[in-house]
Structure formats: structure tokens, C-alpha cells
Amino acid sequence: xxxxxxxxxxTTKSGKKVTHLAWWVTLLLSLALAIGTWNPSGNHxxxxxxxxxxxxxxxxxxxxxxxxxLWLLAIKSIFQSLGFFGAxxxxxxxxxxxxxxxxxxxxxxxxxEQAGWAATIGIGLxxxxxxxxxxxxxKLTGVYTTDATSEDL
Numbered sequence: 001x002x003x004x005x006x007x008x009x010x011t012t013k014s015g016k017k018v019t020h021l022a023w024w025v026t027l028l029l030s031l032a033l034a035i036g037t038w039n040p041s042g043n044h045x046x047x048x049x050x051x052x053x054x055x056x057x058x059x060x061x062x063x064x065x066x067x068x069x070l071w072l073l074a075i076k077s078i079f080q081s082l083g084f085f086g087a088x089x090x091x092x093x094x095x096x097x098x099x100x101x102x103x104x105x106x107x108x109x110x111x112x113e114q115a116g117w118a119a120t121i122g123i124g125l126x127x128x129x130x131x132x133x134x135x136x137x138x139k140l141t142g143v144y145t146t147d148a149t150s151e152d153l
Contacts, residue, residue: 027128033070035104040116046064079136090129094122 008020038044045067049060078087098118103106109115129136 020038023132026131029073030128030131031121031124033074034120035069037067039120040113059113074127074130078126081130081133087126088132088148090126094125098122127149131137 009017011017012018036045038046044066047061049055049064052060055061055064082090098109101118102109107114107118109118
């Protein structure tokens with residue numbers, strides 16, 4: 001049913017089968033978090049909670065706590081896997097890509113709506129890269145992660 005690019009599997013050195021579907025799922029979830037939090041169309045979480053008389057009615061407190069928890073996990077994963085300078089470099093790379101799109105007149109960042117969409121999707125990509133950085137690093141180097149020893153500190 002799903003295209004081969006979504007269901008393709010790889011075998012790790014230990015013989016474990018992993019599917020590429022996880023990459024796409026984390027990309028969709030990262031974009032959903034970024035776009036769901038704020039986007040230029042006005043259909044977003046911040047609009048939802050800012051236009052109410054009683055913020056503590058109904059499911060609004062649950063939604064606020066859920067959104068805060070998701071952002072906490074996203075930010076923690078970004079800084080845990082990339083660190084401050086890795087996150088900064090990723091933001092610069094995404095900004096350079098947006099600059100290139102601007103230079104080729106694909107988008108116009110002087111237009112608020114286009115700049116808002118570029119920033120929102122860029123944040124979604126930053127979250128996605130933060131979630132998958134250790135997996136990408138393992139594919140590039142063969143090392144999952146290393147802990148600092150007392151000699152390194």
C-alpha cells in the first residue's frame with residue numbers, strides 16, 4: 001500500500017531490521033508541532049488559547065500542558081543531540097536555504113505570510129533534525145553517542 005521509500009528496511013550490523021518509516025513519521029510529527037503551535041494562517045494553538053474568556057475552562061489546561069510537554073521534549077532532544085552550537089549551525093543552514101529560495105525568487109520573505117511559513121517549517125525541520133541527529137551521526141560515523149569521561153571535563 002505505501003510507497004517503497006516509506007517502507008524500505010535496512011539491516012543493522014547486529015542483524016536488526018529497521019524501517020525508514022520512522023524518519024517520515026518524525027518529520028510529520030515535528031512539522032505538526034511547529035505548524036500546530038503557530039502559523040500565519042491563524043489556525044494554530046496560540047490563536048486558540050489567546051481568544052478565550054476563561055483559559056481554564058474545558059480542555060484548554062490539558063492542551064496547554066500537552067503543548068508545553070511536547071515543546072519541552074523537542075527542545076531537550078535538540079540540545080541533547082546537537083548541543084547549542086549544533087543547533088545554531090542547523091539554524092544557520094536552514095536560514096541559508098531560505099536565503100537561497102529568496103534569491104531565486106521562489107519565496108519572498110518581505111511578505112509576512114511567506115516569511116512566517118518559512119520560519120515555521122524551518123523550526124519543524126530543526127526539531128526533526130534534533131530528534132534524528134544521533135541516528136544520522138551513527139550512520140555517518142558508526143558511533144551512536146559518546147559520554148564525556150572525567151578526563152574530558
